[in-house]
Structure formats: structure tokens, C-alpha cells
Amino acid sequence: MPELRKDPVVGRWVIISTERARRPTDFQREPVRARGDNCVFCAGNEDKTPPEILAGREEDAPNTAGWTYRVVPNKFPALRIEGDVEPTAEGLFDRMNGVGAHEVIIETPNHHGSLAALSVDALADVLMAFRDRVLDLKKDPRFEYVLIFKNHGEAAGASLEHPHSQLIATPIIPIMVTEELAGSAAYWQMKERCVWCDIIRQERRAGQRVILEKHGFVALAPFAPRFPFESWVLPTQHRAAFEETGPEELRGLAELLGEFLRRMNTTLNEPPFNFMLHTAPLREGELDYFHWHLEIIPKLANVAGFEWGSGFFINPMPPETAAAALRGDAPP
């Protein structure tokens, strides 16, 4: 019997369609592997990107080789860094000039590398770069939010195969974050507890949807996932703002995230995927009711026909089965 499940934060219902259920291996598709070489993001081609904003390097020689990661402005930005935020009206419509920052975090000089293959130190450095960019962009009073995300593989929207993440700083808060904030605040008002902390507590007790826990972080399959193998990574202690995470903690996150990605690659044969960091808005700081988290979504099927128009998701993979597969439990 299929089941309807409701996300406790945003109130979105999904259909867990057990009658269409398939084995974890049925979701595998063509693995994502780099075919090219020597692209604009590769070591030695530093002059082919806009000048770097930040980089991991031993010597102070910007825009030369010898780096472990680089942050550069996106050459084809969705938003432009110049200008003031100017809201205007067109009758009942609202518009604003497209002010923002759009940066690329090149995660490794190695075209054939990946976050999953980085050393813990190198991955922790990339996470530190995420944090440092948020802290820096926070100083710009025009911005309300910094979205950090990754498109890995062409099917997940990546236009370049060299391993990279992106960030977009915006003068407004993305609507999905607004919805999570509203849902979290409503729960707080009722219970005076963080709903995310409550979820973590309940999931740890139940165990069945927990994928991995170590060094203060947990990876779990959410109760009402939109997509097969959708997974969330959260700090087990309450924390609303990602940029408040210290270097030691980020090293813990690197340990967990690296292991999660390697398990995902094993279970799903190096799938295309997206991730998206949901953190508190820049001007909010340490909210009692919000809890930052990383949403990781393997891109496994072109299922999303009517989902776009309804917000109603049909997911053929129960999260309990997905978590068991990602934990590496023997199949039943």
C-alpha cells in the first residue's frame, strides 16, 4: 500500500509509492566520470578564469599553479556584483535589479578528482572556504543570503566537469529557506524546541533512517523525502548559522561528508547529484528555532513530470530502504 508522508517542517506531503518500489541497484544510471582534461579550472590555466578571490596555497602567488582549491567569480554570473539594490514596481508586480555575487569554488586542481576522493584535510579546507566566503559576503549590506550549492554531472546541471561548487549571494532570501524558517518558527512557538533537534533525537532513537553519525554530525534519510536517496547532513548540536562552525567542527564535517559521498558512490554507482546548504539568513545569526543542514539529492531519474506543477512528489524509494542501502546493510 502506498503511503502519504508529511515533512514536519514545511508541511509538504509526498507519496512513498511502495508498489512501484525497486531495488537500490535499479536506480543506478551511467556513472559520472570526467571525460575531458585540461579545462579552464585545471592547474596551469589560472589566467583563463577571472582573478581568484581566495585560494588554498602555500606561497602568496595568486593566480599561478600550486593551489589546492580556488574561489573565482563566475565568468557568466546569474547576478551582477555592481550597483545598489533598487526595488521597483510595474503595476502589481515587483522587480529588483539583479545585484548579487556568483562565485565558483574549484575544489581541486585535479580534473579527475572529486569531493569524495579528497583527503580529509583538503575537504575540510574546501568547507573552510565556504565558511570564509559567507563571512566575507556577510559584510556587504546589500546581501541577505548566501546559497552554497553543487551540481555534479551533466544530468544534475553541471556545465563543466571539473569538480566545483558554486555560491550565489542574493538581496533576498530564497523561498524554500523562507518556508523552512516559517515552519521552524511555528514549531518553536508551539513547543519551544528546535524542530530539527527534535527530528535528530527521534531519528537517533529509531535508527532506521540514520545513515551515518560521527564527529558531531549525522547523515540521515528524511522521513518524507521528495527524491530517491535524498539525504540530509546536520550538526547534532543546535546551530542555525553554518558560518559559526569552527575549524575543528568543519574537520568533523569533512570526515562525515567524505564517507557519505563514498557510500553514495558505491551504492548508486557514482551518480550525478546536487547539494544545497540551507543556513540561517545573513542578518539573523544564531536563531533558536533554525538548524543548518546540507541537502544532498542524487539525480536518478527524469521522474519530475507533474511534481513541478504541484509540489507533490511521488518517491518510489522508502527512506528506510535507502538508509539501509547507504549504511551498507546486507539486503533482506
Added chain:
Amino acid sequence: MPELRKDPVVGRWVIISTERARRPTDFQREPVRARGDNCVFCAGNEDKTPPEILAGREEDAPNTAGWTYRVVPNKFPALRIEGDVEPTAEGLFDRMNGVGAHEVIIETPNHHGSLAALSVDALADVLMAFRDRVLDLKKDPRFEYVLIFKNHGEAAGASLEHPHSQLIATPIIPIMVTEELAGSAAYWQMKERCVWCDIIRQERRAGQRVILEKHGFVALAPFAPRFPFESWVLPTQHRAAFEETGPEELRGLAELLGEFLRRMNTTLNEPPFNFMLHTAPLREGELDYFHWHLEIIPKLANVAGFEWGSGFFINPMPPETAAAALRGDAPP
């Protein structure tokens, strides 16, 4: 300069990324054309589907050839018709057994046909079938909503190429409809006017985003579209519930919709697409503040990387340009 635009109903912002703009023809991809023949939905194979619920036929000989359209239960339903709605809790999570109806509307006996190619009469009959199924399912007190939608082409999620739409009756209201209802109600509270009626009035006055208007219906490119060439069809007179539309009006809709689809096929080279009917919930009836509409979304690119995680859409096609192309204006 890119521009941020806000949808006046749900408050979702999108980035109209003019710097990434392309010509309308740049969005064309492989046209959707039927390759197979003689499938389970074809005339003569009536015994290969579950028995029909409704059909357009001259003679009363159900489940035989001689029909113009057929409505049958989906053989692999996302929800099951049997049982009562039983909400249960799992700690802080909510679930419900997956009760619902999942039906297929086979739009023509012709495997190589399409909605765009149907006669006005035949298309009006299909729209009448949509209406009749909503009216019938409304009698079932377990259902709160009927979603009518179409996946056309594999890229848009269609698993069978024979022309068909689907409907899913659910015991809950899809979240995107809930959000539209909330936004529309808030606008009504402020203005005591239907926001959709106001949009239509403003768009008709401005003209630049109107694609087509005839027989009491208008097709327009919304001010803040998520996707290139996203288009909405609405009745120009206020009406909240699709199923209240009379036969004469549905004929007018058939005229407009057929012409819209043919223009879309010409402009975008028979693209894959989805449509989704947003109507008032079954138990609400004629709301003052809501206005039914059909959202039509050509599936033109795998752009949707980070959009899933943020609700923040980057659209490289300004709706004014899209509307001009769909109107057939000479390129500037």
C-alpha cells in the same frame, strides 16, 4: 543587467538572466514524435487496460474500439482507491495511507496524434472528460483535490508515448495549490479583488506578455516565470473551480488551447512539455479570491540543478521575448 522578479501570488522570486539570454530557436531540442505503434492505449487493445471509467463513443459498447477518448484507471497507480483515510503519527511525523485515484485520459485512439492536432470538437470532448471526472470524484468524501496533468515526451516524464493526460485524486491539497490559495487570500484581504483578475487586467492593458486571447480565455507569459516559455491559460472572467465551466466555455478553451499548443510546437519544434491544472479544492467551490488556470511548461533544459533545493529559479528567457515569439511577432 539581470533582473529579480517576484511572483505576485506565491511570493517566489526568480532571476531573469538577460546576460545568458538566447534566441527562442536556441531552446529547441529533439522534437517529440511517436516512434512506436499499436500500444496498450491504441484502438483495438481495449482489453490491455483496466476497464474504462468513461469514454467518448457513439455506441454503448464499452472496452471495444470506436471511441474518440477513453478514461481508464492507471495500471500502476501511485495511490490506491481502496480503504479509508487514516492519519497516524510516528513521533513528530505524520503519515496517512495512500488512498486516492489515479486515472489516465487517453486523448485519441491515434498513436501518432496529439492534443495540438485534435479537432476543436475532439479537444473539447477531452476537456469535458476532465470536467466530468472531477465532478464524479468530488462525490467521494475522501478526496480533497483532483490534480489533472500531462507529461508529454520522455524528457517531461512520459513513460508511454501514446497521447494521454492523467489525474490523481488526493485526500490532501497539493502544497503549491495551498501556497497559491494563501497568496490569493492575502491579496483579497488587502484589496478585496481577485489577484488573478487583476493580473489579467494589467496584462491585457500592457499587452507585451499576452500570447493569445479568444472566446473568453487568455494565454500569457507570467511576469516571473520559473522556466523559459512557461505559459498560463486562464478564463478572462472570474472562476475558481474548473468543473464549473460549461460545455460552451470548454469549446472556447479548446479553440484557444489548440492554437496555443500549435504555436508552441512551431516556435519550439514540438517540445516535450508538462501541463498542470490548478483549480480550487473540491470542498471549496466558487471562491472569490482564487481563479483556476492551466500552467504549461515546455521541458527545454536540464537547467534545474540548484533550483530544487532553493526554489530560486534562473530563467534565461524574459517572458516578454517568449510571448513575442509565441505570438509569432517578427524577430527584432
